[in-house]
Amino acid sequence: MERPLYMLSQLIGNPDHALILLLVFVGTVGAVSAVFWFFWRRSTAADRLQGLTANLGGSVLRPHLLEREDTSWVARVTRPLITAPKDGRGRTPDSLRVRLIQAGFRSKTAYGTFVFLRLLLAILLPSLFLLQNLFFNLTPRLVSICLALATIGYFAPAFILNQLREERQQRLQRALPDALDLMVVCVEAGLGLDMTFKRVGDEIQSLSQDLSDEFYLTVREIRAGRNREECFRNMAVRTGVAEVGNLMTVLNQTNRFGTSLAKALRVHADSLRVKRRQIAEERAAKASVKLVFPLVVFVFPAMFIVLAGPAVIRIFKVLLPALLH
Numbered sequence: 001m002e003r004p005l006y007m008l009s010q011l012i013g014n015p016d017h018a019l020i021l022l023l024v025f026v027g028t029v030g031a032v033s034a035v036f037w038f039f040w041r042r043s044t045a046a047d048r049l050q051g052l053t054a055n056l057g058g059s060v061l062r063p064h065l066l067e068r069e070d071t072s073w074v075a076r077v078t079r080p081l082i083t084a085p086k087d088g089r090g091r092t093p094d095s096l097r098v099r100l101i102q103a104g105f106r107s108k109t110a111y112g113t114f115v116f117l118r119l120l121l122a123i124l125l126p127s128l129f130l131l132q133n134l135f136f137n138l139t140p141r142l143v144s145i146c147l148a149l150a151t152i153g154y155f156a157p158a159f160i161l162n163q164l165r166e167e168r169q170q171r172l173q174r175a176l177p178d179a180l181d182l183m184v185v186c187v188e189a190g191l192g193l194d195m196t197f198k199r200v201g202d203e204i205q206s207l208s209q210d211l212s213d214e215f216y217l218t219v220r221e222i223r224a225g226r227n228r229e230e231c232f233r234n235m236a237v238r239t240g241v242a243e244v245g246n247l248m249t250v251l252n253q254t255n256r257f258g259t260s261l262a263k264a265l266r267v268h269a270d271s272l273r274v275k276r277r278q279i280a281e282e283r284a285a286k287a288s289v290k291l292v293f294p295l296v297v298f299v300f301p302a303m304f305i306v307l308a309g310p311a312v313i314r315i316f317k318v319l320l321p322a323l324l325h
Contacts, residue, residue, distance in 0.1 A: 096111060096114065097111050098237060102165050102169070102239065103161055103168055104210065114157060117157050118153070118154050118157050119154075120153075121152075122150045122151075123150070123153075124153065125149040125150065126147075126153075129142075129149055130142070169239065171210050172214075172241050172244065173241055173276075175204060175207055175208030175211045176243055176244065176247070177272055177276060179200055179211055180268065180269035180272060183200050184265045184269060186199050187262040193228075193251070193261065194222055197222075198216075201213075201214075201215030201216045201219065214244075218231050218234070228255060229256075232252055235248055236249075243275075250268050251264075
């Protein structure tokens with residue numbers, strides 16, 4: 001109790017010291033408040049838009065597909081520094097941005113976040129390694145390890161992005177035949193193509209959220225006034241799946257030449273199921289060949305040791321001493 005009273009008396013007796021401490025306290029609180037306001041505040045427009053979309057229901061509008069203002073600290077850092085390159089018509093070229101969309105990252109800030117992550121890992125991994133060897137001299141071995149870590153940090157996000165993209169495309173391929181059957185049913189029931197897309201997107205949502213979102217986005221583009229053929233091509237580009245591209249080609253040809261939509265969809269669904277069965281048969285035929293390596297390397301040596309091990313041990317115990325004598 002005497003110690004705090006003594007420190008308080010010293011502060012009161014030295015007003016300059018107390019003023020410095022007060023200024024440091026006020027400055028710290030102000031800096032923390034500014035950082036919190038800068039990184040965590042949300043715009044009034046985003047809050048109002050979320051409040052409006054929350055009352056509309058999931059069947060009418062999907063808030064997770066709306067383009068909101070990204071207020072995260074990564075977006076605030078990368079937005080002024082890194083932007084997606086544009087071509088002559090103001091569109092993003094078919095490169096990294098398309099791969100991000102095919103992996104499910106549709107945000108405008110996805111490009112900048114991805115590039116920022118690559119640069120961050122390429123710098124962070126060698127820095128952490130050098131931090132452990134801070135008191136050692138730089139040798140060719142340390143430099144080579146740093147270069148290897150920088151290479152790994154630069155290419156690791158691209159590898160993960162390709163894995164996510166392939167997984168999403170596989171999910172789309174598995175759900176597409178069922179979606180085609182639903183489209184055939186809707187078209188034969190008398191629905192138009194736009195309403196068919198909307199109905200199939202709502203019904204397929206429990207089976208495949210990715211394919212449901214693609215149908216939903218296509219319907220939104222058509223309702224916005226964009227050309228239907230262009231909307232179909234955009235869906236093929238967003239998915240990157242050959243089967244979806246073939247379906248969009250069939251729909252464009254049917255819309256252009258005025259042929260029977262139900263018949264075209266039924267034929268395409270049958271061909272897609274035949275192709276799916278052929279792929280399964282191909283994988284089953286390859287399984288026996290792929291099993292050769294693990295059998296030879298792991299299974300056969302263990303079986304040989306179990307079967308021939310006792311005989312070898314008895315030979316060494318009985319026959320070998322007799323031969324030596």
